[in-house]
Amino acid sequence: MKEKLKEHIENLVPLTDDEFSFVLSHFSFEKHKKNDFLIREGENVKHCYFVVCGLLKLIYNDKEGKQHVVSFAMEDWWESDFSAYFTQTKAKMSLQCIEDTISFSISLKNYKKLSTEFSKMERFFLEKSNSGHIASQNRILSFLTSNAKERYEQLLKLHPILFQRVPKSLLASYLGVSRETLSRLSS
Amino acid sequence: MKEKLKEHIENLVPLTDDEFSFVLSHFSFEKHKKNDFLIREGENVKHCYFVVCGLLKLIYNDKEGKQHVVSFAMEDWWESDFSAYFTQTKAKMSLQCIEDTISFSISLKNYKKLSTEFSKMERFFLEKSNSGHIASQNRILSFLTSNAKERYEQLLKLHPILFQRVPKSLLASYLGVSRETLSRLSS
């Protein structure tokens, strides 16, 4: 478990064992069952999560009660309701397990402490944040330039594994189309 | 001009005059005329830009030659083709002036130098990147949950000034609808 986190961080910044121990001391280890909530809409967002194994969905519920998948989070992904996490406000979204999930969580306090006291991790977080920003912008670009079928194919190419692990209705929601339309596209 | 940048940074991290001089030495001052390109698709992306005054559009041209507005950048906004900038690859997008624009630019080399040598700026960049990520996610959420009319109203509420400075056709492109549909929505 620890090793997964260490390897993940070392993809961007090399760490000695002592340094990693220091880093690790800022995280908590968590196990959650399918359908468990890591973050609930309306509650305080205490943590940001690194997924060791399993699968999460970040969802937004609109006024009509419809659920929208803002993001998935698989192995090696970081996820939270970042807006609520960083500004310490109530969650607008929920983070829920699609599969049993093992993760490391870090509080905002520890995130800031780690960033301040250990510049390697500040750099790591900066690079992660930049990647996240770029990924989001690519998704926006996909909405701007592509119709449902093209978005479907782009997702299939980018994350084929999702199609084996996630119900089609959730994929449809992530793509911004109805379940019926997605079904027609894929046949 | 300098003062705009200094104030902007000090919203997140306080700086002494000496510190700011050091920061400023990593930037170049640039003036561009309406319709000038700061970044051209296919070329290397040398800089990230802080807009002092003026207005930019970040655009993507698809295979059919249609232009899509990925983002605007006004006073106090940072903009670039971040993907190409950070990975030092060719630009997939172009950054062009909608109005005469004054900006400070920073090379990736200086961005990294500044981050490494001056942790306050690393923190500043991290916070900016996090904000950017959150803003992008909100835009995605808008695509997922809202139809064209609702997106139009959300943009009107969030950035009313754009409606006074940007042609409707570009706003339509940013919203992901045709010019004609936007016209019908707003009447």
Added chain:
DNA sequence: GTTCGGGCGTGACAAATATCACAATTATAA
């Protein structure tokens, strides 16, 4: 001034997508 092109609105029609309804199949739980 005149000309020219960008920006904008709008009608008519086509295409994409959503919604509703229903059935079949598969997974889950009691």
Added chain:
DNA sequence: TTATAATTGTGATATTTGTCACGCCCGAAC
């Protein structure tokens, strides 16, 4: 096992949005 719920596909139809065509207005360039 049994029954109960979740998942998926598909037809019929409604709604949203795009595309093409046209005309008007206004500001910039000559």
